[in-house]
Amino acid sequence: MGLKMMGSKIRIGVLVSGGGSNLQAIIDACEKERIDGEVVFVGSDNPVAGGLSRARKHHIPTWAVDYQGIMAKGMRSPNGPELPAEADIEAVFAKLDPVQQKAPKAKKQLSCRIAFEAAALKMMQETPFDLLVLAGFMRLLSPFFIDAVNQHKSLPRIMNIHPALLPSFPGTDGYGDTLAYGCKVAGCTVHFVDYGEDTGPIIGQRAFAVTPADTIETVRKKGLELEWQLYPECIQLFAQKRLQLIRQKANEHSGRSKRRTVVTITP
Ligand code: GRF
Numbered sequence: 001m002g003l004k005m006m007g008s009k010i011r012i013g014v015l016v017s018g019g020g021s022n023l024q025a026i027i028d029a030c031e032k033e034r035i036d037g038e039v040v041f042v043g044s045d046n047p048v049a050g051g052l053s054r055a056r057k058h059h060i061p062t063w064a065v066d067y068q069g070i071m072a073k074g075m076r077s078p079n080g081p082e083l084p085a086e087a088d089i090e091a092v093f094a095k096l097d098p099v100q101q102k103a104p105k106a107k108k109q110l111s112c113r114i115a116f117e118a119a120a121l122k123m124m125q126e127t128p129f130d131l132l133v134l135a136g137f138m139r140l141l142s143p144f145f146i147d148a149v150n151q152h153k154s155l156p157r158i159m160n161i162h163p164a165l166l167p168s169f170p171g172t173d174g175y176g177d178t179l180a181y182g183c184k185v186a187g188c189t190v191h192f193v194d195y196g197e198d199t200g201p202i203i204g205q206r207a208f209a210v211t212p213a214d215t216i217e218t219v220r221k222k223g224l225e226l227e228w229q230l231y232p233e234c235i236q237l238f239a240q241k242r243l244q245l246i247r248q249k250a251n252e253h254s255g256r257s258k259r260r261t262v263v264t265i266t267p
Pocket residue numbers: 016018019020021022023135136137161162163188224227
């Protein structure tokens with residue numbers, strides 16, 4: 001999994017769990033040269049994900065690792081799943097954010113997630129890539145997987161799209177949570193993946209007005225249409241090497257200062 005570029009095109013790996021409309025937008029943008037890149041594989045935690053069929057139609061190699069099967073088997077077994085020798089469960093656990101550490105059966109859950117991730121990484125080894133794009137991939141990735149992909153800390157290379165204006169409404173139902181809260185603006189966010197849930201440095205966002213006539217269906221439809229524009233644009237910024245991470249200091253009202261890693265986009 002080196003960082004070697006193929007000509008001027010980046011090699012993009014995509015992970016999906018569902019229908020894959022974002023995947024389709026990315027494939028189309030590559031074909032129309034709105035992204036200087038090529039999708040080199042599509043992987044899934046769900047063997048029947050619609051995104052896998054979309055990929056096959058474009059002759060893109062696919063694979064699936066059955067997340068639910070691995071979790072069920074691992075949680076049933078008294079000693080948890082068998083893990084690869086390089087997986088140091090205590091070290092990975094220490095890197096989890098406190099919310100995940102406090103979840104019930106957190107360590108056993110983590111070892112099952114690592115078993116899934118090790119199998120996924122094995123599949124990914126077959127196809128070198130420069131950027132890994134999560135496109136409706138509905139599983140939290142642990143530090144074991146993230147560190148294996150991000151070999152250089154200064155150059156993260158896992159991106160995600162989230163259906164809300166982060167940092168509001170992380171989690172699995174961004175549009176639903178936005179509407180239920182009574183927000184007058186909704187939107188989507190593309191960010192690099194870090195150890196938290198939807199907490200990584202923000203690359204791009206798009207917003208739209210929520211009107212009294214909106215329902216969850218119309219909000220999702222409007223949001224998805226913006227996602228299909230935003231994701232390819234952010235991937236193209238990566239392909240053009242225009243994304244940089246900086247440590248930024250912000251002063252809080254309390255007078256204390258807080259540091260955060262943010263993305264800057266070079267013109
Ligand atoms: C999108 O709304 C994305 O933001 C969220 O899951 C949905 C996936 O849709 N993470 P699709 O599979 O790309 O159609």
